[in-house]
Amino acid sequence: MSTPIDLGRPVSGDVIDLILEDHRRFEALMRQLRDSTSDRDAVRKALSALHVAHAEAEEKHVYPQLRRKDAITEHEAEHGEEEHAEGHEAMLKVLELKGTDTQAFDDAVEELATALNHHLTEEELTILNPAREEVSEKVRAELGEAFATERNKQLDADCGRIDNVRRIVQEAEKEGLLDEDDEDDDED
Numbered sequence: 001m002s003t004p005i006d007l008g009r010p011v012s013g014d015v016i017d018l019i020l021e022d023h024r025r026f027e028a029l030m031r032q033l034r035d036s037t038s039d040r041d042a043v044r045k046a047l048s049a050l051h052v053a054h055a056e057a058e059e060k061h062v063y064p065q066l067r068r069k070d071a072i073t074e075h076e077a078e079h080g081e082e083e084h085a086e087g088h089e090a091m092l093k094v095l096e097l098k099g100t101d102t103q104a105f106d107d108a109v110e111e112l113a114t115a116l117n118h119h120l121t122e123e124e125l126t127i128l129n130p131a132r133e134e135v136s137e138k139v140r141a142e143l144g145e146a147f148a149t150e151r152n153k154q155l156d157a158d159c160g161r162i163d164n165v166r167r168i169v170q171e172a173e174k175e176g177l178l179d180e181d182d183e184d185d186d187e188d
Contacts, residue, residue, distance in 0.1 A: 005029075005046035007053075009152055015062060015143035016128050022054045022151075023120045030113050033094075040100035048091050049160030051116075052168065055084035056159065057150035063127075065143055071134035072127050080127060083119040085172035090115045092169050095162045 007025060010018050029047040032038045063077040090112040097105050131140065158164070172178050 005042060007046060007050050007155060009155075010148045011145070011152070012141070012148060013144045014137065014140045015147050016131055016140060018144050018147055018151075019054075019058070019062070019128060020124070022050065023124065025050060026054075026116055026120060030109075030116060033109050034113075036101065040105070044091075044094050044100070045160060047160075048095055048162075048165055049155055049158070051087055051091055052159040052165060053151045053154035055087070056154050057147045059084065060150055061146040062143055065139070065146075066127065066131055066135065069135050069139065071130045076126055080119075080123060082177045083115070083122065085169070085177035086115045087112070087119055088165055088168050088172065089178055092162070092165045095165060 008021065010021070026047070029043055029050065032043045033040060033047060059081055063072070063080055066072045067074060067077050090108070093108040094105070094112050097108060099105060135143075169178070
Protein backbone atom coordinates (compact mmCIF):
# COMPACT_ATOMS: atom_id res chain seq x y z
CA MET A 1 0.00 0.00 0.00
CA SER A 2 1.31 3.44 -0.86
CA THR A 3 0.10 5.39 2.16
CA PRO A 4 1.93 5.93 5.46
CA ILE A 5 -1.38 6.30 7.31
CA ASP A 6 -2.48 3.21 9.24
CA LEU A 7 -5.78 1.92 7.86
CA GLY A 8 -5.88 -1.17 10.05
CA ARG A 9 -5.42 -4.73 8.83
CA PRO A 10 -8.12 -6.83 10.48
CA VAL A 11 -8.19 -10.50 9.55
CA SER A 12 -11.37 -11.57 11.33
CA GLY A 13 -14.24 -10.40 13.49
CA ASP A 14 -17.94 -9.71 13.32
CA VAL A 15 -18.54 -8.06 9.95
CA ILE A 16 -20.70 -5.38 11.55
CA ASP A 17 -17.90 -4.41 13.93
CA LEU A 18 -15.35 -4.36 11.10
CA ILE A 19 -17.55 -2.15 8.93
CA LEU A 20 -18.21 0.21 11.84
CA GLU A 21 -14.46 0.42 12.56
CA ASP A 22 -13.93 1.51 8.96
CA HIS A 23 -16.75 4.03 9.27
CA ARG A 24 -14.96 5.60 12.24
CA ARG A 25 -11.73 5.61 10.18
CA PHE A 26 -13.57 7.44 7.38
CA GLU A 27 -14.74 10.08 9.85
CA ALA A 28 -11.23 10.53 11.30
CA LEU A 29 -9.68 10.81 7.83
CA MET A 30 -12.31 13.36 6.78
CA ARG A 31 -11.42 15.47 9.85
CA GLN A 32 -7.76 15.29 8.85
CA LEU A 33 -8.61 16.17 5.25
CA ARG A 34 -10.41 19.30 6.42
CA ASP A 35 -7.42 20.30 8.58
CA SER A 36 -5.20 22.64 6.55
CA THR A 37 -2.20 21.78 8.76
CA SER A 38 -2.32 18.06 7.98
CA ASP A 39 -0.56 16.32 5.09
CA ARG A 40 -3.69 16.49 2.97
CA ASP A 41 -2.11 14.68 0.04
CA ALA A 42 -1.25 11.66 2.21
CA VAL A 43 -4.70 11.79 3.82
CA ARG A 44 -6.57 11.86 0.50
CA LYS A 45 -4.53 8.90 -0.75
CA ALA A 46 -5.28 6.94 2.43
CA LEU A 47 -8.96 7.86 2.29
CA SER A 48 -9.16 6.80 -1.34
CA ALA A 49 -7.53 3.44 -0.58
CA LEU A 50 -9.86 2.80 2.34
CA HIS A 51 -12.96 3.89 0.42
CA VAL A 52 -12.26 1.61 -2.53
CA ALA A 53 -11.15 -1.38 -0.44
CA HIS A 54 -14.14 -1.07 1.88
CA ALA A 55 -16.68 -0.67 -0.93
CA GLU A 56 -15.25 -3.53 -2.98
CA ALA A 57 -15.30 -5.87 0.04
CA GLU A 58 -18.89 -4.94 0.89
CA GLU A 59 -20.14 -5.31 -2.66
CA LYS A 60 -18.34 -8.59 -3.28
CA HIS A 61 -19.08 -10.35 0.02
CA VAL A 62 -21.37 -8.53 2.43
CA TYR A 63 -24.27 -7.24 0.35
CA PRO A 64 -24.79 -10.50 -1.60
CA GLN A 65 -24.72 -12.61 1.56
CA LEU A 66 -27.12 -10.29 3.40
CA ARG A 67 -29.45 -10.52 0.39
CA ARG A 68 -29.32 -14.32 0.49
CA LYS A 69 -30.13 -14.23 4.21
CA ASP A 70 -33.05 -11.84 3.52
CA ALA A 71 -31.54 -9.30 5.93
CA ILE A 72 -31.66 -6.63 3.22
CA THR A 73 -33.61 -6.20 0.01
CA GLU A 74 -32.21 -6.06 -3.49
CA HIS A 75 -33.06 -2.34 -3.52
CA GLU A 76 -31.02 -1.70 -0.34
CA ALA A 77 -28.01 -3.54 -1.76
CA GLU A 78 -28.27 -1.66 -5.07
CA HIS A 79 -28.70 1.65 -3.25
CA GLY A 80 -25.55 0.92 -1.23
CA GLU A 81 -23.67 0.31 -4.47
CA GLU A 82 -25.01 3.56 -5.93
CA GLU A 83 -23.81 5.44 -2.85
CA HIS A 84 -20.39 3.80 -3.12
CA ALA A 85 -20.26 4.99 -6.74
CA GLU A 86 -21.20 8.53 -5.68
CA GLY A 87 -18.45 8.41 -3.06
CA HIS A 88 -15.93 7.20 -5.64
CA GLU A 89 -16.96 10.02 -7.97
CA ALA A 90 -16.55 12.62 -5.20
CA MET A 91 -13.24 11.02 -4.18
CA LEU A 92 -11.98 11.25 -7.77
CA LYS A 93 -12.64 14.99 -7.78
CA VAL A 94 -10.51 15.36 -4.64
CA LEU A 95 -7.73 13.21 -6.11
CA GLU A 96 -7.67 15.06 -9.44
CA LEU A 97 -6.95 18.46 -7.88
CA LYS A 98 -3.27 19.39 -7.95
CA GLY A 99 -3.15 21.62 -4.89
CA THR A 100 -4.64 20.92 -1.49
CA ASP A 101 -4.70 24.54 -0.31
CA THR A 102 -7.29 25.96 -2.71
CA GLN A 103 -10.98 26.78 -2.51
CA ALA A 104 -11.58 24.17 -5.21
CA PHE A 105 -10.02 21.54 -2.93
CA ASP A 106 -12.12 22.67 0.04
CA ASP A 107 -15.25 22.53 -2.12
CA ALA A 108 -14.40 19.02 -3.36
CA VAL A 109 -13.74 17.88 0.23
CA GLU A 110 -17.12 19.27 1.29
CA GLU A 111 -18.84 17.36 -1.52
CA LEU A 112 -16.99 14.17 -0.53
CA ALA A 113 -17.93 14.65 3.14
CA THR A 114 -21.60 15.07 2.20
CA ALA A 115 -21.64 11.88 0.11
CA LEU A 116 -19.66 9.87 2.65
CA ASN A 117 -21.59 11.00 5.73
CA HIS A 118 -24.91 10.30 4.02
CA HIS A 119 -23.80 6.80 3.08
CA LEU A 120 -22.38 5.93 6.51
CA THR A 121 -25.58 7.01 8.25
CA GLU A 122 -27.89 5.25 5.83
CA GLU A 123 -25.85 2.04 5.76
CA GLU A 124 -25.74 1.86 9.55
CA LEU A 125 -29.50 2.32 9.73
CA THR A 126 -30.77 0.25 6.79
CA ILE A 127 -28.13 -2.44 6.31
CA LEU A 128 -26.21 -3.00 9.54
CA ASN A 129 -29.22 -2.88 11.86
CA PRO A 130 -31.09 -5.60 9.91
CA ALA A 131 -27.87 -7.65 9.74
CA ARG A 132 -27.62 -7.53 13.55
CA GLU A 133 -31.17 -8.83 13.86
CA GLU A 134 -31.41 -11.29 10.97
CA VAL A 135 -27.95 -12.84 10.63
CA SER A 136 -26.39 -15.25 13.12
CA GLU A 137 -23.13 -14.48 14.90
CA LYS A 138 -21.52 -17.42 13.08
CA VAL A 139 -22.45 -16.04 9.66
CA ARG A 140 -21.37 -12.52 10.68
CA ALA A 141 -17.98 -13.94 11.72
CA GLU A 142 -17.62 -15.79 8.40
CA LEU A 143 -18.59 -12.60 6.58
CA GLY A 144 -16.11 -10.66 8.69
CA GLU A 145 -13.27 -12.88 7.59
CA ALA A 146 -14.30 -12.63 3.91
CA PHE A 147 -14.71 -8.84 4.20
CA ALA A 148 -11.32 -8.39 5.91
CA THR A 149 -9.54 -10.66 3.43
CA GLU A 150 -10.95 -8.81 0.41
CA ARG A 151 -10.35 -5.40 2.00
CA ASN A 152 -6.69 -6.25 2.70
CA LYS A 153 -6.24 -7.72 -0.78
CA GLN A 154 -7.56 -4.48 -2.28
CA LEU A 155 -5.24 -2.38 -0.10
CA ASP A 156 -2.27 -4.56 -1.11
CA ALA A 157 -3.17 -3.91 -4.77
CA ASP A 158 -3.02 -0.12 -4.18
CA CYS A 159 -6.71 0.14 -5.04
CA GLY A 160 -6.90 3.87 -4.22
CA ARG A 161 -4.68 4.92 -7.14
CA ILE A 162 -6.24 7.70 -9.18
CA ASP A 163 -6.27 5.58 -12.35
CA ASN A 164 -8.14 2.79 -10.53
CA VAL A 165 -10.66 5.20 -9.00
CA ARG A 166 -11.19 6.73 -12.44
CA ARG A 167 -11.79 3.23 -13.88
CA ILE A 168 -14.29 2.42 -11.12
CA VAL A 169 -16.19 5.69 -11.75
CA GLN A 170 -16.29 5.04 -15.50
CA GLU A 171 -17.56 1.52 -14.87
CA ALA A 172 -20.25 2.85 -12.50
CA GLU A 173 -21.36 5.36 -15.15
CA LYS A 174 -21.71 2.55 -17.71
CA GLU A 175 -23.73 0.49 -15.23
CA GLY A 176 -26.06 3.42 -14.58
CA LEU A 177 -25.08 3.76 -10.92
CA LEU A 178 -24.34 7.47 -11.37
CA ASP A 179 -27.53 8.71 -12.95
CA GLU A 180 -27.83 12.46 -13.15
CA ASP A 181 -31.40 12.30 -11.81
CA ASP A 182 -31.27 12.44 -8.05
CA GLU A 183 -33.63 9.93 -6.43
CA ASP A 184 -34.84 12.65 -4.02
CA ASP A 185 -36.12 14.71 -6.97
CA ASP A 186 -38.40 11.95 -8.24
CA GLU A 187 -42.13 12.60 -8.02
CA ASP A 188 -44.00 10.25 -5.69
